[in-house]
Amino acid sequence: KAGVTQTPRYLIKTRGQQVTLSCSPISGHRSVSWYQQTPGQGLQFLFEYFSETQRNKGNFPGRFSGRQFSNSRSEMNVSTLELGDSALYLCASSLGNTIYFGEGSWLTVV
Amino acid sequence: AQSVTQLGSHVSVSEGALVLLRCNYSSSVPPYLFWYVQYPNQGLQLLLKYTSAATLVKGINGFEAEFKKSETSFHLTKPSAHMSDAAEYFCAVSYDGGSQGNLIFGKGTKLSVKP
Numbered sequence: 001k002a003g004v005t006q007t008p009r010y011l012i013k014t015r016g017q018q019v020t021l022s023c024s025p026i027s028g029h030r031s032v033s034w035y036q037q038t039p040g041q042g043l044q045f046l047f048e049y050f051s052e053t054q055r056n057k058g059n060f061p062g063r064f065s066g067r068q069f070s071n072s073r074s075e076m077n078v079s080t081l082e083l084g085d086s087a088l089y090l091c092a093s094s095l096g097n098t099i100y101f102g103e104g105s106w107l108t109v110v
Numbered sequence: 111a112q113s114v115t116q117l118g119s120h121v122s123v124s125e126g127a128l129v130l131l132r133c134n135y136s137s138s139v140p141p142y143l144f145w146y147v148q149y150p151n152q153g154l155q156l157l158l159k160y161t162s163a164a165t166l167v168k169g170i171n172g173f174e175a176e177f178k179k180s181e182t183s184f185h186l187t188k189p190s191a192h193m194s195d196a197a198e199y200f201c202a203v204s205y206d207g208g209s210q211g212n213l214i215f216g217k218g219t220k221l222s223v224k225p
Contacts, residue, residue: 043202092154097204104152
């Protein structure tokens, strides 16, 4: 059974640009959530989607957005990138009360 | 605000020694509790979870954790450390009941295992 798949794994962007990250959940999982991991702030919840609807949102500015498609795949977008957005972005999918994480997308903003 | 505290950002043990990683949560309402492990340049792997069933939870790789409501703790233990256990460990809680995507994480504890 395939795990949570995130693409791209690594990317470098310039300040002011925007980026889109993709996440394919485990087959059958309808909930997808996103987290940002940085050395300073640790792991922070961004948002969660269930059946194409945002169910929870963390404390991040509006530059961070996401969506979920009918096949449960999810994308997150960060606009007007700042240096501080450099981080590992982790996607997780869940069924019931168990959450499984992907390998993450490493974003570097220069 | 709810929070998770992991005591000790770095823990070092000798191979074969007991591993004890501490986690305390802040709430009078028992949450769902999780331990995840992260190896370098990888995502998070679920070690074990507590969801109000048995207070002693057994996980993968020989790890286990005990939920103690009176101490609001969920410490992770392993009787005998192995070199392959060297990684960063995260304790996490969820208070959302059925909405399990919103986890609050501790700052993590890096475990080093000396030969």
